[in-house]
Amino acid sequence: MESSTKRPSFPVALGTFICIAGIISFGLLGLGLDAHVPIAVAAAVAALVGKFIVGITWEEMEISICNAISSSIGALLILIAIGMLVGSWVQAGVVPGLIYYGFDVLSPGIFLFATLIICSIVSVAIGASWGVGGTIGVALIGIAAGLGIPAPLAAGVIISGAYFGDKMSPLSDTTNLAPAVSGSNLFDHIRAMMWTTIPSYLIVVVITIVLGFSFSGGANGAFDASRIEAFQKILSAEFQINPIFVALPPIIVLGLVMMKCPALPGMIAGAAAASCIAMFQGKTLAEALGAIHYGYESTIAAKLSETSVEALPALMNELGIHGVSADMAHEVSSMVVELLNRGGLDSMMWSLSLIMIALVLGGVMESCNYLTVLLNPLLYKVRSVGGFVSLVVASCFVSNVFLGDQYLAIVVPGRMFKSAVARTDLSPRMLSRTLEDCGTLTAVLIPWTGCGAFQSSALGVPTLAYAPYCFLNYINPFVAIALSYLGIGNYWGKDKADKVEKRTALVFPREEVEA
Numbered sequence: 001m002e003s004s005t006k007r008p009s010f011p012v013a014l015g016t017f018i019c020i021a022g023i024i025s026f027g028l029l030g031l032g033l034d035a036h037v038p039i040a041v042a043a044a045v046a047a048l049v050g051k052f053i054v055g056i057t058w059e060e061m062e063i064s065i066c067n068a069i070s071s072s073i074g075a076l077l078i079l080i081a082i083g084m085l086v087g088s089w090v091q092a093g094v095v096p097g098l099i100y101y102g103f104d105v106l107s108p109g110i111f112l113f114a115t116l117i118i119c120s121i122v123s124v125a126i127g128a129s130w131g132v133g134g135t136i137g138v139a140l141i142g143i144a145a146g147l148g149i150p151a152p153l154a155a156g157v158i159i160s161g162a163y164f165g166d167k168m169s170p171l172s173d174t175t176n177l178a179p180a181v182s183g184s185n186l187f188d189h190i191r192a193m194m195w196t197t198i199p200s201y202l203i204v205v206v207i208t209i210v211l212g213f214s215f216s217g218g219a220n221g222a223f224d225a226s227r228i229e230a231f232q233k234i235l236s237a238e239f240q241i242n243p244i245f246v247a248l249p250p251i252i253v254l255g256l257v258m259m260k261c262p263a264l265p266g267m268i269a270g271a272a273a274a275s276c277i278a279m280f281q282g283k284t285l286a287e288a289l290g291a292i293h294y295g296y297e298s299t300i301a302a303k304l305s306e307t308s309v310e311a312l313p314a315l316m317n318e319l320g321i322h323g324v325s326a327d328m329a330h331e332v333s334s335m336v337v338e339l340l341n342r343g344g345l346d347s348m349m350w351s352l353s354l355i356m357i358a359l360v361l362g363g364v365m366e367s368c369n370y371l372t373v374l375l376n377p378l379l380y381k382v383r384s385v386g387g388f389v390s391l392v393v394a395s396c397f398v399s400n401v402f403l404g405d406q407y408l409a410i411v412v413p414g415r416m417f418k419s420a421v422a423r424t425d426l427s428p429r430m431l432s433r434t435l436e437d438c439g440t441l442t443a444v445l446i447p448w449t450g451c452g453a454f455q456s457s458a459l460g461v462p463t464l465a466y467a468p469y470c471f472l473n474y475i476n477p478f479v480a481i482a483l484s485y486l487g488i489g490n491y492w493g494k495d496k497a498d499k500v501e502k503r504t505a506l507v508f509p510r511e512e513v514e515a
Contacts, residue, residue: 123165
């Protein structure tokens with residue numbers, strides 16, 4: 001159903017938007033709450049203004065809310081499949097193996113480059129930037145300190161790698177959310193992002209290599225790899241690290257993707273393959289299914305982390321872990337537990353509930369036409385794809401600043417621009433791509449968002465200190481704008497018929513904008 005023809009005045013729309021931003025910001029920053037309740041309160045306020053000032057009926061708002069949620073059902077199902085996939089992949093040793101082999105990339109002369117690669121590999125494997133920053137990121141920050149590399153620089157590179165996976169991994173919730181709210185589909189969305197993300201990533205690779213040369217000697221002329229060695233030995237003790245076991249489930253998923261298999265059955269197949277590997281390694285059927293439902297629960301690493309440092313040498317000898325100090329084993333085992341105790345259907349409930357509440361707010365905002373009133377004057381001035389992409393980028397960044405939540409920075413602009421894109425020949429994947437180019441990447445650069453607060457706390461570096469070194473996070477939006485103005489990677493058409501054409505002109509007809 002289309003939104004009501006009733007429109008608020010510009011002052012009412014602007015005042016409501018500012019009020020919503022204030023409610024959410026106060027809830028997140030002032031009260032320290034999760035985003036769920038502040039967003040729900042903001043949605044209620046927007047609905048009350050819509051009902052008693054704009055004149056929108058509750059039935060109209062309810063239909064819009066249901067439409068918003070129903071349009072994202074596919075993404076919500078995929079999120080559930082992601083939880084199942086991650087739980088099974090950890091238990092089968094797929095994710096631990098990717099981490100294990102990723103550590104082998106490290107070498108003294110290319111630490112920053114290797115850090116970028118490691119964090120990228122792990123974040124693609126688990127689809128979570130927070131998991132990378134809070135675990136491997138902590139270890140890499142410690143290694144950086146030993147090499148004399150400034151913590152803000154190391155943190156920025158860690159975050160760049162972590163958000164590469166958060167943006168590009170089909171296991172990431174934001175990667176599934178963006179196409180859902182914009183009318184694209186998952187793998188078309190990922191393919192479209194390659195046009196802007198790969199050039200941006202290559203720029204970051206060059207930056208890290210060049211910067212890395214100045215630190216190649218290290219603080220003491222030597223590279224301390226003790227943490228990496230401890231990680232690898234503890235991972236080997238808990239999992240059967242085997243290249244075939246590590247590669248097979250990802251190959252199955254990628255193979256199905258190349259065969260145009262839909263994302264949901266492809267992920268279920270990947271989880272099933274990993275569960276079979278886990279049972280081949282000695283897990284029971286109940287344990288395999290338990291990991292799919294509740295996630296993986298560490299055994300050896302958990303035992304090491306719970307044992308006192310004094311008693312650790314005997315336990316390590318019993319487990320066959322040699323050449324690692326007790327202090328290091330205790331520290332690293334805690335990190336391994338935090339990194340790998342994850343996955344499962346249940347693990348997605350927090351994100352699912354937050355996304356649904358954000359979609360409620362988006363449905364109310366859409367039915368009451370607040371954002372339409374604010375957007376139309378700007379849309380009428382757009383005369384190119386570059387101008388449209390710039391407008392979406394600016395809207396995503398403003399949403400991150402004023403709404404303080406990464407999901408809202410995708411959902412609100414996504415719902416706002418979806419109908420506008422439908423009035424043109426521009427492909428919906430252009431919108432979904434741009435939502436991630438800015439909405440996903442810039443949240444961590446703002447101190448009061450959940451992403452910024454978490455990474456600052458986990459890495460021990462203030463947000464504004466590491467932000468200048470999060471190269472991918474701020475380069476990518478500018479690359480997206482530049483390429484769209486140049487007509488490079490611009491998609492036209494709808495659904496499977498869309499194609500890349502070097503067209504840059506884009507006009508929203510005046511009568512449609514003002515309708």
